[in-house]
Amino acid sequence: MMKLIRPFLLPHRLVLLGLFVALVIWCIFSLRWDWLPKYLPLAMQGLWRTIWLLVVSSVLGFLLAVPLGLAQAVGPWYLSAPARVFCTLIRGTPLLLQIWLLYYGLGSVFPQIDGIRDSALWPYLRQAWPYALLALTLSFAGYEGEVMRGAFSGVNRGQLEAAQSFGMPRFTIFRRVWLPQAVRNVLPTLGGETILQLKATPLVATITVVEIFAVSSRVRQDTFVIYEPLLLLALVYMVIAGIIALGFRWLESRVPTHRPGA
Amino acid sequence: MEWVLNALGLAKSAELLSLSPPGWGMNLLRGLSKSLQIAIGAFGFGLVIGLFGAYGKLYGGPVIRDLLAIYTTVVRAVPELVLILILYFVGTDLINQAAEALGYGRVEISGVAAGIWVLGVVQGAYSTEILRGAILAVPQGQIEAARAFGMPPVMLMRRVTIPAMMSFAIPGLANLWLIATKDTALLAVVGFSELTLETRQAASSTRAYFTFFLAAGALYLIVTLLSGVFFQRLERWARRGQPSIRGASR
Numbered sequence: 001m002m003k004l005i006r007p008f009l010l011p012h013r014l015v016l017l018g019l020f021v022a023l024v025i026w027c028i029f030s031l032r033w034d035w036l037p038k039y040l041p042l043a044m045q046g047l048w049r050t051i052w053l054l055v056v057s058s059v060l061g062f063l064l065a066v067p068l069g070l071a072q073a074v075g076p077w078y079l080s081a082p083a084r085v086f087c088t089l090i091r092g093t094p095l096l097l098q099i100w101l102l103y104y105g106l107g108s109v110f111p112q113i114d115g116i117r118d119s120a121l122w123p124y125l126r127q128a129w130p131y132a133l134l135a136l137t138l139s140f141a142g143y144e145g146e147v148m149r150g151a152f153s154g155v156n157r158g159q160l161e162a163a164q165s166f167g168m169p170r171f172t173i174f175r176r177v178w179l180p181q182a183v184r185n186v187l188p189t190l191g192g193e194t195i196l197q198l199k200a201t202p203l204v205a206t207i208t209v210v211e212i213f214a215v216s217s218r219v220r221q222d223t224f225v226i227y228e229p230l231l232l233l234a235l236v237y238m239v240i241a242g243i244i245a246l247g248f249r250w251l252e253s254r255v256p257t258h259r260p261g262a
Numbered sequence: 263m264e265w266v267l268n269a270l271g272l273a274k275s276a277e278l279l280s281l282s283p284p285g286w287g288m289n290l291l292r293g294l295s296k297s298l299q300i301a302i303g304a305f306g307f308g309l310v311i312g313l314f315g316a317y318g319k320l321y322g323g324p325v326i327r328d329l330l331a332i333y334t335t336v337v338r339a340v341p342e343l344v345l346i347l348i349l350y351f352v353g354t355d356l357i358n359q360a361a362e363a364l365g366y367g368r369v370e371i372s373g374v375a376a377g378i379w380v381l382g383v384v385q386g387a388y389s390t391e392i393l394r395g396a397i398l399a400v401p402q403g404q405i406e407a408a409r410a411f412g413m414p415p416v417m418l419m420r421r422v423t424i425p426a427m428m429s430f431a432i433p434g435l436a437n438l439w440l441i442a443t444k445d446t447a448l449l450a451v452v453g454f455s456e457l458t459l460e461t462r463q464a465a466s467s468t469r470a471y472f473t474f475f476l477a478a479g480a481l482y483l484i485v486t487l488l489s490g491v492f493f494q495r496l497e498r499w500a501r502r503g504q505p506s507i508r509g510a511s512r
Contacts (some may be wrong), residue, residue: 094446096448234344
């Protein structure tokens with residue numbers, strides 16, 4: 001416990017902390033917070049949607065990134081070339097443009113297809129969140145495909161050869177040796193990328209998905225209170241980012257490492 | 263040329279994208295030039311902040327170091343979109359208050375200047391970290407040698423630290439430049455008519471969503487790919503005279 005507190009006991013940090021506490025108290029008492037109780041249920045709903053989008057798109061995106069990375073690292077040209085083109089396209093254009101392309105583009109094409117209005121999918125295709133989820137997933141897959149390419153080619157060849165000489169089937173080698181080591185090596189990168197993904201989620205507010213950023217915009221439009229919702233929003237994102245960072249640090253501490261010097 | 267377009271069924275798209283008035287090509291190009299202006303300005307502004315920030319983090323006093331740590335942590339944890347809104351409102355508020363105090367009326371702020379200010383502050387945090395890492399990678403002996411020759415600090419920075427750290431900083435800065443070009447799209451949300459917003463306007467008034475969004479995507483992609491080539495050359499230039507890291511085998 002002392003170890004955690006000690007860095008904060010330096011004199012200049014005490015002064016900074018005091019200033020910070022004073023700032024927080026000033027914020028609480030002299031800014032307007034009377035809108036908060038009214039919008040709290042909506043904000044909670046928005047927060048849940050942000051986290052849901054983040055988790056689902058990251059997990060799905062990662063599942064897509066594994067074959068993308070594998071194809072680029074060891075695949076034959078007819079698999080690696082499309083994978084590379086996909087990653088370049090995703091990484092080379094703004095996410096906002098991708099979201100708008102999917103939502104407005106696909107959204108304007110679907111109603112023209114005969115019979116789609118009667119299909120079971122139509123209730124979903126009419127809403128905005130499937131497009132948001134699709135865009136976020138593809139974006140995460142594009143960035144992570146590049147990360148996984150490096151991860152897969154970074155695994156020591158000797159490890160794979162040892163597994164082969166034990167007579168492991170190819171899929172077992174992949175599942176037991178190749179994938180775990182690749183993921184272990186890029187775990188810190190993945191943590192950073194997940195925070196980047198969190199920072200990408202507010203973009204879906206532009207296509208009418210009501211997540212936490214959209215809630216703050218609505219407060220601003222309804223009540224003309226400008227700074228308070230934005231400051232609270234920034235705080236919320238910082239807390240989520242902190243939780244992600246701590247979570248990945250915990251994951252890293254759970255993974256056994258045998259690196260030289262470690 | 264024309265029959266190829268007709269054969270592919272793209273005649274209508276070509277008409278929509280043509281540069282003369284019935285087509286919207288000129289609007290897209292105007293948006294692109296604004297996007298590039300903002301990206302270049304923000305990248306440059308960010309580099310200036312980053313250089314001071316890196317020096318502050320490495321050689322500054324404890325208070326400056328802590329403040330810079332707060333700046334880089336906060337900016338990297340909060341979504342750019344939120345920062346853009348906060349900085350945009352703070353910037354316009356401050357300028358208007360200053361203008362009123364000086365006796366002028368409310369000032370209209372140019373979109374390009376606001377974009378540069380907003381994205382520059384965001385970029386500054388990232389380039390602080392990149393430049394700090396690059397300066398740390400410069401062999402300490404080179405800096406000490408320059409000090410021993412009695413070089414004043416600014417000359418040391420100009421003649422030794424910056425040239426020596428360039429090769430370490432350029433890959434990170436190249437990435438940052440790509441982020442800058444793509445982050446200009448976020449300014450569409452605050453209503454600057456840069457490439458993405460121009461595209462959306464063109465798309466929604468002609469209902470040709472795919473044509474315009476794909477065209478804009480192609481423009482962004484061209485910028486990305488060209489900058490990739492440019493930065494590769496720049497890196498090779500910055501590495502001139504250094505032994506290859508890849509070893510003697512190549």
